[in-house]
Amino acid sequence: MADPRFFTRSGVYTLARIAEATGAALHHGAPEQTAEDLAPLDKAGAKDISFLDNIKYADAFRASSAGACFVRPKFVEQAPKGMALLVTDDPYGAYAKCAMLFYPATFEPFISPQAHIGKNVQMGKGCRIEAGAWIGDGVVLGDGCHIGANTTLSHCILGNNVLIHRGVHIGQDGFGFAPTKEGLLKVPQLGRVLIGNHVEIGSGTCIDRGAGPDTVIGDFTKIDNLVQIGHNCNIGRFVIIVSQAGIAGSTQVEDGVQIGGQVGIAGHMVIGKGAKLAARSGVMRDINAGETVGGAPAVPIKDWHRQTAALAKLTKRTES
Amino acid sequence: MADPRFFTRSGVYTLARIAEATGAALHHGAPEQTAEDLAPLDKAGAKDISFLDNIKYADAFRASSAGACFVRPKFVEQAPKGMALLVTDDPYGAYAKCAMLFYPATFEPFISPQAHIGKNVQMGKGCRIEAGAWIGDGVVLGDGCHIGANTTLSHCILGNNVLIHRGVHIGQDGFGFAPTKEGLLKVPQLGRVLIGNHVEIGSGTCIDRGAGPDTVIGDFTKIDNLVQIGHNCNIGRFVIIVSQAGIAGSTQVEDGVQIGGQVGIAGHMVIGKGAKLAARSGVMRDINAGETVGGAPAVPIKDWHRQTAALAKLTKRTES
Amino acid sequence: MADPRFFTRSGVYTLARIAEATGAALHHGAPEQTAEDLAPLDKAGAKDISFLDNIKYADAFRASSAGACFVRPKFVEQAPKGMALLVTDDPYGAYAKCAMLFYPATFEPFISPQAHIGKNVQMGKGCRIEAGAWIGDGVVLGDGCHIGANTTLSHCILGNNVLIHRGVHIGQDGFGFAPTKEGLLKVPQLGRVLIGNHVEIGSGTCIDRGAGPDTVIGDFTKIDNLVQIGHNCNIGRFVIIVSQAGIAGSTQVEDGVQIGGQVGIAGHMVIGKGAKLAARSGVMRDINAGETVGGAPAVPIKDWHRQTAALAKLTKRTES
16 A cells, blocks of 8 residues: 555545546456555555556466456456456556546645745746745746756746656756857857646756757656756657656757657757657667667667677677 | 846847957948847847858758848858848857847856855855855855855865856765775765866766865866766866766866767776767777767777778678 | 865874774884874875775875875885885775774764755654755654755655765656556656665665655665666665666666666666676666676676677778
């Protein structure tokens, strides 16, 4: 059970109610059977509901004592005796909806007296600003924004329902220096950061403001921890950027792109719609829409797999 | 136009005044013509001044409605009709100077009551310390230092005109553990961090104090966001370190070195004067002065390009 | 001498006392000879004690003016005339113990009024909470914990003698999104972060709470700056994780593993007991206990060295 010191359960639910909330079909088990909580397969008991998504955990599923479980149709036959099944093509999505039913993600609007709020800050309805947050002059927040502790925001305009975790830094000067005969000249950074609706930004991430154009983050985009986004980047909608990735200045990332952990993208690139960059890719060219790449310099993922295989073979040849 | 909620323009200037401030030569256009603001080529109107530096934007230049533009001599003929030209061999540097004319980078001296200032802190004239900054006992700041929100400083001595962005952490213990029979022993870190004049340090960057020797950052060096600098590193003057690079302990980086994003440098190395490390290089040996390297392990940049080309070719051979 | 503005020396010690505290054998020099401080080989004078561990510094040892020095037996003959020697098989460990004698790592228990302490926080004896630290509701701290400035803790339970540096973020939501037909669904993260005894966590590091299972960090584990640890990771005891490494969700790192700087480990992996991952390794498979790997994708370290050698050779062939 989720630790009650940290999480508050909204109630106990029948499998019928859970099926309704998640779109899963109740297969074994009575509609009026109840679940009291969620738990992973190996920890779940008779009053818990669990899920099987990653096939790695199929053994854990077969051995699980969970009272109920979200599964794909093909696993129905393998269920332990007595386990109620909630059958769906998307067990993880169904689990997510179920978890939201038990533990809705709500927050109390609140502005901590230990936050620093600058002059002429505009704030929508229902925002929560934690202690140590620092909001610079003129910043605009939409409705329902949640700004984490020790985060700093300046020169930025946020949409609605933006969730910014802790220690995030948005709006500082981009790294703009002109190498002149007299040395490096700091170039005034005169743009902003524009953040859409339903964006989430992870702890420790830094997003520099534009140099003249704005830095833009589109609606529904999710950014993990410790990511760096340079000045003038234009990140589309529904983009996913995993931890420790870095995107150099003026790069354009189109809608639906998925960027793996520790990826680096050079400046002034275009990453086409829906492209996927494998973790640790080093991207030094434009990427076509829908393309999947890996390696550094990044190449089509199949070529990358061939390269690593060829290299392994070559080593063996060299060795013999 | 730069958003007046965030930026305050100092005035409107004639092209004659701008030419004087930037060293560019007014080519087309009247000296008494005025510019009211700066803007990128594709956004600029008749009252704006823009610049063409990266050849990627030559089309945007030819189609631009900017009233005036900094350009290299060779682009003069391609300018749209009616655009005043400010000709220079360094359009980006001239733009930077022009931007500083319109938007001078000044700040009001101020010590936020929400900052934590330790005992025996020495502070020069004209410093600005933002809310949430934490300055440990005995720290020394020169004149004109700007310490960003939620930054922490300890065991360090800063020169004049140092700009430290937000959430920077300077002076914590280096990662020094002696593996002994009884387990890992924490080694007291008895050095400091010495930071020169005109240094800029980006948000989220961490610089550990020395273990016994000091960690040193030379004058005019510019460090981007989320960089890690280990204990005892000696970073020279006019060094550029781009985002997410990491330098392990006791490495020496000589004057004028340029370190790309996500570079990693092993400990106890020497990176010679003016060397350039391409983004994502993994440096495991000393680098000669003036050398340019890439790849991991890093090799001369030409060899790296050959390696990636050879690997691509090999893959094709393997494939057929 | 360590700068008295930042460090307070506990006293002056005889070599006899130092030998006793460190387990080294006094070879040359009188037991009643005193050392007043510690210093690196090139800076040390007659009243300082130094150490030679890394063979790179053998010349500095031979030229040193240190009054006393920790060395391995084989260097005894090369000592400069008049230098007292403290002979040991582990000069660095002995130096560490000596440094702890001169500069004991103690702190005054204290809770800064500028810290934010949530509801129902449980705190052991002798903790120190610096300004700007943010401790969420229900968090549990053992005895003797030191929580650095501007660090945030939530949904976590800490053991005894945990040292958390500055700007660390522990307990935020893991990066859990279910891609559904209606878009990305945020999955409630219902686990915690459990941290053992004698753990040290570097500045800027982020540790996400579990999704359902907990994220776990074992006793005596040492984590450097700017490291990312994803949800559900289970990190063992005596693990070392160097700066900017990233570990994706649900990965298990067994006892005594050493993870180099900027390493990336994919999710759901198992890194066996005592394995070593060279800096910048990209680990995409399970690693056997005791194995040493390098490269990306990571392979046994010897294979990696062969690969880079083969690639260099291949390049030469291509070139000719």
